[in-house]
Amino acid sequence: MRIGVPREIKVEEYRVGLTPASVREYVADGHDVIVEQGAGLGIGASDDIYRSAGAAIVDTAAEVFATADMVVKVKEPQPTEWRQLRENQILFTYLHLAPDTAQTKGLLASGCTAIAYETVTDAHGGLPLLAPMSEVAGRLAIEAAGAALRKSADGMGKLIGGVPGVAPSRIAVIGGGVVGTHSARMAAGLGADIVILDRSLPRLRVLDEMFLGRVRTRYATLEAIEEEIIGADVVIGAVLVPGASAPKLVSRAHLARMKRRAVLVDVAIDQGGCFETSRPTTHQAPTYLVDEIVHYCVANMPGAVPVTSSHALNNATLPFGLALAGKGIRALIEDPHLRAGLNVHRGQITNRAVADSQNLPA
Ligand code: NAD
Known part of the structure; x- marks a missing residue:
């Protein structure tokens, strides 16, 4: 699978979806990783560091969204981003859709498969990616x-x-x-x-x-x-x-x-x-x-502390991201905890709490 990492564009967001250490893991599993130039600068990771971890650097976010099978981010997609998402593309990031009607509509219209970090569960009833x-x-x-x-x-x-x-x-x-x-x-x-x-x-x-x-x-x-x-x-x-x-x-x-x-x-x-x-x-x-x-x-x-935060986040998201990269949406069928993260799929809300909070069908 081709994994894409755009630079975060939300105001004052310096974290990055994949650290160079995570890129190395995806590449070792046989995947292609493309990273938007400058995506890691907020955590002190230059494009050269990403290259030596095995990523290809691309000039624009548009190239990431146009060619990646799975986009890995940190913050919820902004309007310019959700307009570039498309059907058969996986988005793996924080979404926080419940209070955000505009983004929910944007994701529904895109047709993408959006998996929210914050609703992935674990066997103890916890939220391991939150x-x-x-x-x-x-x-x-x-x-x-x-x-x-x-x-x-x-x-x-x-x-x-x-x-x-x-x-x-x-x-x-x-x-x-x-x-x-x-x-x-x-x-x-x-x-x-x-x-x-x-x-x-x-x-x-x-x-x-x-x-x-x-x-x-x-x-x-x-x-x-x-x-x-x-x-x-x-x-x-x-x-x-x-x-x-x-x-x-x-x-x-x-x-x-x-x-x-x-x-x-x-x-x-x-x-x-x-x-x-x-x-x-x-x-x-x-x-x-x-x-x-x-x-x-x-x-x-x-x-505010993107270095600590990006590494802490990657430690938690890596096994789920590798499962998605390896198996595609089959990973959701096999793992009920990852499936709990599925919020939007091909124009449908697939999370009951998100649907209820916006009076939309799930
Ligand atoms: P958690 O599920 O670990 O803990 C939430 C706790 O709230 C639970 O123990 C639950 O029993 C308790 N609770 C629920 N309703 C309650 C009520 N009416 N009165 C008292 N307690 C109640 O969640 P968490 O990981 O600790 O996250 C807490 C919040 O912080 C979430 O909204 C999360 O999204 C948010 N958060 C915000 C930021 C930020 O940057 N602002 C960052 C991380 C998390």
């Missing part, structure tokens, strides 16, 4: 919160870990999955006072064992969420209902009861956000104020 970016975003959320708490950034002027004799910041993490766990780990390392709220009791049990009393856990009733956010200096929004839009757990009315200049980090913004007042922001202008509460809502957080 997990590495969630690990990155979860850890980064605490760095972002620390920066936003500073006076110069409109925050209340508090250090996450405090110092001996001065209390640390209170951090409420809503959603104790991959993002929430990694946020809690970072925050614990810095010495914060942390609570994790989740709707899953089994998950709370795992977290309780993992943190051995270092982090409090609470079942996420409306009342518990309200109590914890009111006392918090930082709230991390890290919930997920797979494939669906995020539930709104903090309303505008809540903001008036929170500490002035507290920080909300809405990591779930890529699924529409779990705070009523969230709207997507960029790394260039990551925060804004609503009712004197600082909001950080960057939709592509891992893009």
Whole structure:
């Protein structure tokens, strides 16, 4: 199969679909890999490094889309990209279709077979291709919160870990999955006072064992969420209902009861956000104020650390990508976990949660 890697064109996106190490694996399996010139520059991988890994370098994205049997990317295709996709072509990338009607229509019209990283499953009910970016975003959320708490950034002027004799910041993490766990780990390392709220009791049990009393856990009733956010200096929004839009757990009315200049980090913004007042922001202008509460809502957080993120993502996508390259769409029939990633196929939505969130048939 011919595998194509275009340069990412979303604003401030420096990751790349295949690292040179992954290219070597595809080539070793007998596939052709074409890479758009400059695609790896954001992670410090020059065209020559890709050539020595076995790729052919092409001048334009158009050449990638016109000749590749499978296009491997990071972010959802942009309008100029979805117009170049076609029938019998596999697209393997993050899609986040639930809140994105325009892209859904674009993919349906293209006739391509679109497999979304974020809905591929594993045998334990996890999301193995979302997990590495969630690990990155979860850890980064605490760095972002620390920066936003500073006076110069409109925050209340508090250090996450405090110092001996001065209390640390209170951090409420809503959603104790991959993002929430990694946020809690970072925050614990810095010495914060942390609570994790989740709707899953089994998950709370795992977290309780993992943190051995270092982090409090609470079942996420409306009342518990309200109590914890009111006392918090930082709230991390890290919930997920797979494939669906995020539930709104903090309303505008809540903001008036929170500490002035507290920080909300809405990591779930890529699924529409779990705070009523969230709207997507960029790394260039990551925060804004609503009712004197600082909001950080960057939709592509891992893009800030493209080297770590691209390698982490490739470690997870490689076995699935190699299966698709080797077997084509037969790989989807053989592996129910990869099939769970199939969101759009030849003009049909094939994922129930995506279809339901847009009132379209699946
Ligand atoms: P996950 O499935 O590992 O964890 C989600 C957790 O939320 C689960 O433990 C679940 O029980 C809990 N949950 C669901 N509904 C809840 C509710 N009403 N109240 C409390 N808890 C609830 O998911 P994850 O990998 O941690 O991802 C979390 C979110 O972060 C997703 O929306 C994901 O797309 C997003 N994300 C964003 C970025 C970014 O750059 N902004 C990067 C990576 C992931």
